[in-house]
Amino acid sequence: MPDAVVIGAGPNGLVAANLLADQGWTVEVLEAQDEPGGAVRSDRGVHPHYVSDLFSSFYPLTAASPVIRSLRLHEWGLRWSHAPAVVAHPLRDGRCAVLERDPGRTAEGLETFAPGDGAAWQGLYDLWERVGPDTLRALFTPFPPVRPGLRLAARLGAADGLRLARMGLLPARRLGEETFAGDGGRLLLAGSALHADLSPETALGGGFGWLMCMLGQSVGFPVPVGGAGALTDALARRLTDRGGTIRCGRRVTEVTVRDGRAHGVRTADGQTAAARRAVLADVPAPALYGGLVAWEHLPARLRDDMRRFQWDFGTVKVDWALDRPIPWASDGPARAGTVHLADGVDELTRFAAQIARGLVPDRPFLLLGQMTTADPTRSPDGTESAWAYTHVPRTVVGDAGPDRLTGAWTTGEQQRMADRVEAVVEAYAPGFRSAIHARRVLAPPTMEALDANLRGGAVNGGTSALHQQLVFRPVPGTGRPETPVRGLYLASASAHPGGGVHGAPGANAARAALRSSGASASALLAAGARLTRPARRR
Structure with a gap:
């Protein structure tokens, strides 16, 4: 009987399992798919000579995460690669805002949009250098983040602390208008906010856009050499080297609860896996509560x-x-x-408003990845492995475009939506379509079939909006991984601090399990402190 059973071998589940194994626990990870990784996987499904990332691709939050850095994954083969520039946002009139690796070069580019905008960008980065490390520590620890919060308060003082909090809560449009006179900086902030589901007018969008931009300046948007799956491979090898077990093709259907405590799980084939100390669930909150755990074991509220x-x-x-x-x-x-x-912040607002009304956008905002530009191993010389994704309503009530898309996402609808996406790229890169050798479309049902955590194509484990963050994530409570069932911990992106491949939900759940089992305070403060012992290299 292992000390812990972890449901799901996505990044949060693997981080949690590694941290438990580091403290001497025996750990078994059960994964429904035939391979580990969740939304961190790659394949050659588009073309045998091209590596394509199935879901996530760029990992600034991973590179910045104190949790994942502490795992020293380079000792298990992980290598990072960077594109020459981090983010570009072109406009149809030929101008282009570019987030460079060097903040000074970014500032120089933004100065061409409006005098003074370069200095304004440098001011945002100077603020990040003052508060960035403690901001990340506060973000990645359970709520409330007492120690990093106290350090921020001591560093900034009450007045500047309140100004920082206000800035973080601003919509991206408002922060851009307060900070920049020209379009360039505004585009970088608002476009980055839409990496989540935060429109230019949504509270918290400014703070999230600033966070993503500053991560781009400080750590870049790195990619694993060889494909996203290399990150999963390193996590999995590290776990097995420390005695953990990963069993794929084992879909968990129930958490077994007796006397208010989790004792293990049952899988789809009728087998049981008992856990001596804890069960950690890297699954969405709606899949856990009322799904894997029956309502009879949970509070009515x-x-x-x-x-x-x-x-x-x-x-x-x-x-x-x-x-x-x-x-x-x-x-x-x-x-x-x-x-x-997207041709300006107004275009981003139009796009988000159509989604809010249940309409498939006629001019979708695209996040496009040039993977060979970032990592030359992804495809043959002179070629490009690329992707673009866009958001659509969860429930489609109509199509803002001419294709009568209904949200059924039949093969025909998928192809028409892909044509719409390509038309946007073609507008900024004439001749793009003639370069296409092969393509693949992943619609919401396809994504969910490949990873059940991506319910309806949702990649964030629940909205990033303020009403479902901090103490409201996943429901009003404590913002912590503990659940109403003793010995059961929520370790997915549905838990604080939410989506992104940073491992924090998994780490928070692991540390809560250790704490409840009487682990020492010193061990908890450095759940990765023992990681410096000699490792078996691969």
Whole structure:
């Protein structure tokens, strides 16, 4: 009998399992799919000569995460690669805002949009250098983040602390208007906010956009050499080297509860897996409460809270094998790993408003990844492995475009949506379509079939909006991984601090399990402190 059973071998589940194994626990991870990784996987499904990331691709939050850094995954083969530039946001008039690796170069580029905007960008980065490390520590620890919060308060003082809090709560449009006179900086902030489901007018969007931009300046948007799956491989090898076990093709259907405590799980084939100390669930909150755990074991109020749980937007992703680089009309995008495509902040607002009304956008905002530009191992010389994704309503009531898309996402609807996505790229890169050698479409049902955590194509484990963050995530409570069932911990992106491949929900759940089992305070404060012992290299 293992000390812990972890449900799900996504990044949070694997991080949790590694931290428990580091403290001497025996750990068994059960994964429904035939391979580990969750939304951190890659394949050659578009073309045998091209590596394509199935879901996530760029990992600034991973590179910045104190949790994942402490795992020393380079000792298990993980290597990072960067594109020459981080993010580009071209406009149809030929201008282009570029987030460079060097903050000074970013500032120089933004100065061409309006005098003074370069200095304004440098001011945002100077603030990040003062508060960034403690901000990340506060973000990645259970709520309330006492120690990093106290350090921030001591560093800033009451007045500047309140100003920082206000800035974090601002919508991206408002923060951009307060900070920049021209379009460039505003585009970078608002486009970055829409990496989540935060429109330019949504509270918290400014703070999230600033966070993503500053991570781009401080750690870049790195990619694992060889594909996203290399990150999963390193986590899995590290776990097995420390005695953990990963069993794939084992879909958990029930958490077994007796006398208010989790004792293990039951799988779809009728087998049971008992846990001596804890069960950690890297599954969405709605799949756990009332799903894996029957309502009879849960407080009545939680059922009503789950009825109010809000998912983030659905997602449609198109992967391409291109026989040459994308022929961008302007210079900036060719150097960037990530490209945002929308003709201004107003266009972003229009896009988000259509989704809010249940309409499939007629001019979708695209996040586009140039993977060979970021990592030359992804495809043959002179070619490009690329993708673009866009958001769609979870419930489609109509199509803002001419294709009568209904949200059924039949094969025909998927192809018409992919054509719509390609039309947007073509507008910024004439001749793009002639470079397509092969393509693949991942619609919301496809994504969910490949990873049950991506319910309806939601990639964030629930909305990033303020009403479902901090003490409200996943429901009003404590913002912590403990659940109403003793010995059961929520370790997925539905828990604080939410989506992104940073491992914090998994780490928080592991540390809560250790704490409840009487682990020493010193061990908890450095759940990865023992990671420096000699490792078996692969």
